[in-house]
Amino acid sequence: MSDDTLLAVNGLVKHFPLHGGVLGRQTGAVRAVDDVSFVVRRGRSLGLVGESGSGKTTVGRTVLGLHQKDAGEVRFAGHDLHALDKAALRRLRPQLQLVFQDPLGSLNPRLRVGDAIGEALLAHGLCPREALRERVLAVMASCGLGEEHYSRYPHEFSGGQRQRVGIARALALQPALIVADEPVSALDVSIQAQIINLFADLKQQGVSFLFISHDLAVVEHLCEDVAVMYLGQIVEQGSREQVFGQPRHPYTRALLSAIPVADPDARRERVVLQGEPPSPANPPAGCRFHTRCPQATAQCASVVPVVHRVAAGHQVRCHLMA
Amino acid sequence: MSQPLIEFDRLSVQFATEQGVARAVQDVSFAIQAGESVAVVGESGCGKSVTALSLMGLLPPAPACRLGGEVRLDAANLLALPPAAWRPLRGRDIAMVFQEPMSALNPVLSVGEQLMEPLLTHRQLSPAAAWQQAIALLQQVGIARPEAIAASYPHQLSGGMLQRVMLAIAISCQPRLLIADEPTTALDVTIQAQILDLLRRLQQASGMALLLITHDLGIVAEMADRVVVMYAGRVVETGSVRDIFRHPQHPYTQGLLASRPVPGRRLARLAAIPGQVPSPLALPDHCAFAERCPHARPACLHRQPVLQATSPTQQAACLLLSTEEAA
Amino acid sequence: MSVLSLRLPWRRRQAELASLASAGRTPWQQALARLWRNRPAMLALLFLALMVVACVAGPWLLPWDLETTDALAANHAPGATHWLGTDFLGRDILTRLLHAGRISLAVGLVSVVLSVVLGYVLGALAGYAGGWLDGAIMRLADLLMTIPSLPLLIILGALLSELQVAPEQRIYLVMLMLSLLGWTNLARIIRGQVQSLRSRDFMLATEVLGLPLWRRLLVHLLPNTIPTLIVVATTGVAGAILNESYLSYLGLGVVPPTPSWGNMMDTANSFVDFQRRPWLWMPPGLAIFATVIAINVLGDGLRDALDPRLQARGAR
Numbered sequence: 014m015s016d017d018t019l020l021a022v023n024g025l026v027k028h029f030p031l032h033g034g035v036l037g038r039q040t041g042a043v044r045a046v047d048d049v050s051f052v053v054r055r056g057r058s059l060g061l062v063g064e065s066g067s068g069k070t071t072v073g074r075t076v077l078g079l080h081q082k083d084a085g086e087v088r089f090a091g092h093d094l095h096a097l098d099k100a101a102l103r104r105l106r107p108q109l110q111l112v113f114q115d116p117l118g119s120l121n122p123r124l125r126v127g128d129a130i131g132e133a134l135l136a137h138g139l140c141p142r143e144a145l146r147e148r149v150l151a152v153m154a155s156c157g158l159g160e161e162h163y164s165r166y167p168h169e170f171s172g173g174q175r176q177r178v179g180i181a182r183a184l185a186l187q188p189a190l191i192v193a194d195e196p197v198s199a200l201d202v203s204i205q206a207q208i209i210n211l212f213a214d215l216k217q218q219g220v221s222f223l224f225i226s227h228d229l230a231v232v233e234h235l236c237e238d239v240a241v242m243y244l245g246q247i248v249e250q251g252s253r254e255q256v257f258g259q260p261r262h263p264y265t266r267a268l269l270s271a272i273p274v275a276d277p278d279a280r281r282e283r284v285v286l287q288g289e290p291p292s293p294a295n296p297p298a299g300c301r302f303h304t305r306c307p308q309a310t311a312q313c314a315s316v317v318p319v320v321h322r323v324a325a326g327h328q329v330r331c332h333l334m335a
Numbered sequence: 336m337s338q339p340l341i342e343f344d345r346l347s348v349q350f351a352t353e354q355g356v357a358r359a360v361q362d363v364s365f366a367i368q369a370g371e372s373v374a375v376v377g378e379s380g381c382g383k384s385v386t387a388l389s390l391m392g393l394l395p396p397a398p399a400c401r402l403g404g405e406v407r408l409d410a411a412n413l414l415a416l417p418p419a420a421w422r423p424l425r426g427r428d429i430a431m432v433f434q435e436p437m438s439a440l441n442p443v444l445s446v447g448e449q450l451m452e453p454l455l456t457h458r459q460l461s462p463a464a465a466w467q468q469a470i471a472l473l474q475q476v477g478i479a480r481p482e483a484i485a486a487s488y489p490h491q492l493s494g495g496m497l498q499r500v501m502l503a504i505a506i507s508c509q510p511r512l513l514i515a516d517e518p519t520t521a522l523d524v525t526i527q528a529q530i531l532d533l534l535r536r537l538q539q540a541s542g543m544a545l546l547l548i549t550h551d552l553g554i555v556a557e558m559a560d561r562v563v564v565m566y567a568g569r570v571v572e573t574g575s576v577r578d579i580f581r582h583p584q585h586p587y588t589q590g591l592l593a594s595r596p597v598p599g600r601r602l603a604r605l606a607a608i609p610g611q612v613p614s615p616l617a618l619p620d621h622c623a624f625a626e627r628c629p630h631a632r633p634a635c636l637h638r639q640p641v642l643q644a645t646s647p648t649q650q651a652a653c654l655l656l657s658t659e660e661a662a
Numbered sequence: 663m664s665v666l667s668l669r670l671p672w673r674r675r676q677a678e679l680a681s682l683a684s685a686g687r688t689p690w691q692q693a694l695a696r697l698w699r700n701r702p703a704m705l706a707l708l709f710l711a712l713m714v715v716a717c718v719a720g721p722w723l724l725p726w727d728l729e730t731t732d733a734l735a736a737n738h739a740p741g742a743t744h745w746l747g748t749d750f751l752g753r754d755i756l757t758r759l760l761h762a763g764r765i766s767l768a769v770g771l772v773s774v775v776l777s778v779v780l781g782y783v784l785g786a787l788a789g790y791a792g793g794w795l796d797g798a799i800m801r802l803a804d805l806l807m808t809i810p811s812l813p814l815l816i817i818l819g820a821l822l823s824e825l826q827v828a829p830e831q832r833i834y835l836v837m838l839m840l841s842l843l844g845w846t847n848l849a850r851i852i853r854g855q856v857q858s859l860r861s862r863d864f865m866l867a868t869e870v871l872g873l874p875l876w877r878r879l880l881v882h883l884l885p886n887t888i889p890t891l892i893v894v895a896t897t898g899v900a901g902a903i904l905n906e907s908y909l910s911y912l913g914l915g916v917v918p919p920t921p922s923w924g925n926m927m928d929t930a931n932s933f934v935d936f937q938r939r940p941w942l943w944m945p946p947g948l949a950i951f952a953t954v955i956a957i958n959v960l961g962d963g964l965r966d967a968l969d970p971r972l973q974a975r976g977a978r
Contacts (some may be wrong), residue, residue, distance in 0.1 A: 064523035077870055106872025119863035121882050123689050132881070133871035166689060171611050182871070201378035202550055206594035206607035213604060227524065234596035234605070257598065271528035273553025275595060277576045281557070285532055286525045289493050 018088075019190055019221050020053040020076065025085035027068075027075050031294060043294045045071040047245040048085070053190060053238075058222035060236030060253075062229055062268075066293055067242040069225045073192045076223065077111055078102060090189065107137055110183035114195035116175035120167035126178045127153075127163035130185050139186065149185065156181040156211060173204035180211060184220075191215070192223045197231060209234060229272055233257050241265045244301040245293055251327035261329045263306050300332065308333060338410060339366035340511060340544050341390065345404035348385050348394065350615075357615040359385045361568045362404070364642075367512065372538065372545040374559035374576075376552065376591070380612055382568040383548045387514050389414070390546070391431055392421040426453045430505035434517040436497035440489040446473075446500050447485030450507060457508045472503040477533055495526035499533065506537055513538070516548040531558060552595060556580055564588050567613055567623035570642060574649030584651035586628045622654060630655055693889070696967040703963020706956040713953060717763035726754035729919065740941050747941035749929070759945050762921035766950075769837050769916070770903040776841035777902075778895045781848030786884065788849065789856030800853070803846040811843050812908065819914025829920045836915045840902050848894045855887050889968035896964055900957040907950050923950050 025046055033040035045068045053059045063069045074080050076087055078094050087094040089109055097105065113119035120129060131149040134140040140148050150160055156177045167175055176196060183191055193212070197205040212235055216222065226232050232239060233253055240250035241264065249262040260266045267284040274281070286305045291297055297304050303313035312332055321334035348360040360382040367373050375383040385394070392413065394400045405412045408428060413421075425431075433439045440449060450469035454460045460468060466485075473481035476499040489497060498518060505513055515534065519527035531554065538545050547558055555562055555576065562579040564572040564587065572585040583589045593606035610627040613619065622628070625635040632655070640652040687695070697703055736752040746755035788799040818839050822832060859865055860883070868878045903923075909915030910924025918925055926946040929935045935942050 064525065079866060079869060103872040103874075106870065109870075111867065111870045113863045113867070115863060119867050121864045121886070123885050124881070132877070133873060136871070136873050136877060166687075168689075173611065182867070186871070201612070202552075202591060203378060203594050203608040204611075206605040207609070209596070210604050210607050229524075230596045230598050233598055267525060269598075271524045272598065273527075273531070273551060273557045274598070275552040275556050275580065275592065277556045277580050279556070283528060283532075285528050289495055289526060290523075 017055045018052055019055045019090060020223065021086075021088040022052070022072070022076060023050050023086040023088070025049045025072065025075060025087065026083045027071050027080055028083050041294055043292075044245050044296055045293055046075065047296075049242075049245075049247055050085075051240050051247065051250060053221055053223055055189070055221055056216075056219055057238060058216060058224055058236040059238045059240060060224045060226065060232030061240050061242060062226060062232050063242030064227055064268075064290060066244070066290055068245040068293065069242050070194055072242070073111070073194050073223060073225050077109060077192055104137075107133070107139065107186035108189045110186060110188040110191045112176075112179050112183050112191055112193040112196045114199055116172060116179045116199065117167060119179050120175065120182075122167055125164045125166060126158075126170070129167075130178065130182045133182070134185055137186070149181075152181045152185045153178075155214075156184065157207070171204075172200050173207060176200060176204075176208050177211070180208075180215075184215065188220065190221045190223065192225070194225045195227070196224075198226065198228060205231075229257075229269065241268065244290060244296050246301060246330060247328075248302065248331065249327075249329045251324070255324060255327040259327075261323055261327070261334060262302075262331050263308050263333070264302050267307075300330075337368070340369045340371075340408070341367040341546075342407040342410075343386065343404070344407065346386065346389060346406055347403035348382070348389060349401045349403075350395075351399055351401070352616070355616050358568055358618050359615055360389070361618075363565070363568075363570050364404075365563050365570060365573055367544050367546060369511065370538075370542045370544055372547060372558055372560045373563060374547040374549060374555040374561070375563045375565060376549060376555055377565035378550060378612060380567075380615065381565040382615075383565050384516055386565070387431070387516055387546060387548050390429060390512075390514060391425060392416070392418070423457070426510065427457045427508045428510055429512045429514065430508070430510040431514040431516065432498070432501045432505050432518050434520050436494060436501045436521075437489060439501060440497060442489055445486055445488055446492070450485065450500070450504055453504060453507050468507070469503075472507055473500070475506070476500070476503045476537070477529075478503075493526075494522050495529060498522065498526075498530050502530075502533065502537065506541065506543070509541060510543055512544045512546060514546045514548070517550070518547075519554065520549075520551075527554075534558070552580075552592065564591070567618055568615060569623065569652065571624065571653070572649070572651040573642070574646070574651075578646065578649040582646075582649070584645045584649065584656060585624075585653050586630050586655070587624050588651075590627075590629075622652075693967045697963055700963040700966060702959050703967075706959035706963070709952065709956045710960065713763065713949075713956075714767065717760050717767060720760035721757055721764075724754065724757050724760070726757040729753075737939060739939075746945050747939075749942055755941060755945060758921045758926060759923075759949060762923050762926050762946060763949060765833060765916055765920060766903055766906055766923040767953075769833060769840070769906045769922070770899045773837040773840035773844060773902045773906075774895055774898045776837065777844035777898065778848060778891065780841065781845030782852055782887075782891060784845065785849035785852030786856050786887070789853035790860065790879070790883070792857075796853070799849065803849050806843060806846050811905070814843065815839060815905065815909055816912065816914055819909055819912070823914065823917075829917050833916050833920065833922075836906060836909065840905050844898060844902060844905075848891070848898065851890060851894055852887055855890055856883065859883055859886055889964075892968060893961055893965045897958060897961040900954045900961070903950065903954060903957075923947075 026048060027046040028042040028044050030039045031041040031043060032038065049072055051059060061069045061072060071080065075082050082095050089105070092105060120126070127149050130152060131145045134145060134148065135142065150163065153162065158174065158177050158181060167178065170178065197208050200208060209231060212222065222236070224232060224236050237253055239253055239256040240247045241256065241262065242248070243264050249256060249260065249265045256265060257269065260269055267286045270282065270284045284307060288305050291304060299315045300313040300318045303309040306313065310332070316332065318330050318332045320328050320330045323329050323334055343363050343365050346360055346363045350357040350359055363386055375386060377383045388394050389402065389406055390413070394402065402414050406414050408424070447466065447469050450472060451462070451465040454465040454468050455462070469485055470481045473484055478484050478499055484492070492500070518534070519530050522530060535558065549555060559576045562574060562576050563570055564579065564585065566587050572579065572583065572588045579588060580592065583592055590606065590608040594608060596605060608627050613623055620639060621637055622635045622640050625631045628635065635654050638654060640654045642650040642652045643657060644650050645656060730753065734752065736748060738748045740747040746759065748754055784799050788796040822835055827835060865882060868882050906915050906922065907924030907927065910922045911927050913925065913928060916922035916925055923946040927943050929942040
């Protein structure tokens, strides 16, 4: 593994038990994440794309240590994250931050935003109390918030401004990696562009992102590396040029062709997928995508595909690549 | 041009709130021809949904909500109708699908029962005939096992399936206009593709007009014949879909088109529109976009622009377009 | 089509507008402002304030003594000397009513304070700790809730009578009894709230930020339960006043000579008094009725004022 690896996820598995019956015995499990591996390099960003139920949010939460993993390994800056004791994990926290989808829900309604941004700095002893206000104002300024916003409450902000507050709170700790879970999908188009530009600025300053999104255009705009998830597994990953330019997996191709293009004259060769994604509690045998795949063969229904390297750094989990 | 199917004529909608009067829709005029697809685009709070609801008579009654202007169906003003006169129009002439199919369906009735309801009331079919028709409708919206789906309840179905059911209910009485308010916003992109596909096929087969409310310019480009761009309760630009995407005249339309990343064309930064949408409680008397507009001039802070033709098919409400001639 | 049951967009919009208009005020200040605009709640508060002042100050200002009997003035109807009349021992009804108000209100308040402390601590603990502790606390609450409270109170009241507890000490025991039965409701509500708050994004954020446990609890979690606490406690006072009056009416709560609104009403047991001397039982009855209604109106007002979108609009 090279030196610039910031986050390495290896064979990560996370199942949520399903309970049923009168006695609440375990009757099954939602296989939210099944054997997921990827790397986020320093100064680069990985976009994790997929539709709802693909497990992308669970990957993000498990990477942050908010869920216990069931198998595999999460190494962040050289530490095995799930092997750390509570105190060590807490010391590592400032390095690894999260930006939420719902900016209002992620802010305590009873805390002034200045205090919300500054409290973790104090708690970790990263800033003396006398210098706190200035430091917080500096972070707020870098996120496009003014001094007049310091003592306001979250409900007094618009959606875009709240997301700026959420980003400022994560940024105040000067993290190496920010996990951003659908950070713009709750915002209006014109405001989305403001926040996307803010993320681009932060990338310039050397922050790495694990950018979780269903919006392929935004991921292509912001992330050098891309991983496509389907039903708990990564089906294709590689550089942005590889995944968006030469998509190999049938699912990636269908996904890319399904995005409506804002051009009335665009040529549309759409692969319309049949049916709906199966439930992650009961994934299909063989290749998980075979039930909807336009190119599925008999082999796909029975044999689990392995990951094939189709080019340097370009991996596809599909029998067609063999 | 022939008599339009629907005509909004200087429609205005005001809501009385605790904080004052919110001007949700102001002076909105546009027409929908029979069989045409019109997309109303704008961000949340721009008045696009309220405009659509006024067409269904679904706005709250008088003290909470004041209406001005006219909304005409076949030249008859809908806003002047008593509430009882609305009911036959809904479903029969105009039908609507919503963003959240789950909350639009009754959880304690089976899908088939809800499909039969408009057939029994509007088309006075016998229950047996209505059931047959319901199955046929489900087939029409691309549902593979219509009998099984008709017997199931909303919570047993996925979002995409529910939206298909909503479409089946909407087209059940062969409406002349279908209003679709963000019909695919709650759906995944591969399911969205299915639903848009279906919507197009249904429209082609029945010849109904479509009023599509959306914030997604990609969907607009794919679905619409004509586009109405709304900002802060007003129409700022309208034109054919090609006009709007090729030669946007209003700075807001231009900003909106530039603020989405374009697949394959990678820019360092997006051309974001600065600032926030003004509150409908405190709309200025001048151009509401002036504070965010990169081309604003002093005159923009004094006058309210009106729609004017920039080409035979396109209109925009911007002072910059008129001052050039005047000055 | 079930069109009208939809969450229509202008509702959401109105909520957003409401929040725009209130710049720079704390959530508490906003709640107070909302309460201030709620006319029925403010009238109820005014009534309760007057009732408290009357009960506290009244007995000092009135010329009559609580205990002094006057055989010549027994069972007088309301008049110029005795405004609300006298009872069978010639004691002034108004004086007794106000004294009784002190007792009834104090029993209501104190027992609620006790049960709130108990219910809040146990509920928050169960909600936060989960596991076996949650199970144990909630099963205990279930147990107390399944026992019909009135028969239990009657048994306990009879026990107190059997043990010949002095009337002055008896009211404290009545308070304790009521609070030991009253905490379960609040505990359940607080537990549910703590559980839902814990899964909210902003609590998740405190974990990601690596905040210490005390801060996560005292700054982020518990303050968001206070509005519920206030509302439940307020309506709890009404319940406790009612419970006290049932008990005392049956002679099992506060017992004579200490007056309470409940035991003053037991004169209505006598058919003659019930029919001929309504001034004996109507004033305490009306006092209970009006006070309980006022507390409930105030509680509703507090709920509307404290529970705006802040809590209703959860994160998934």
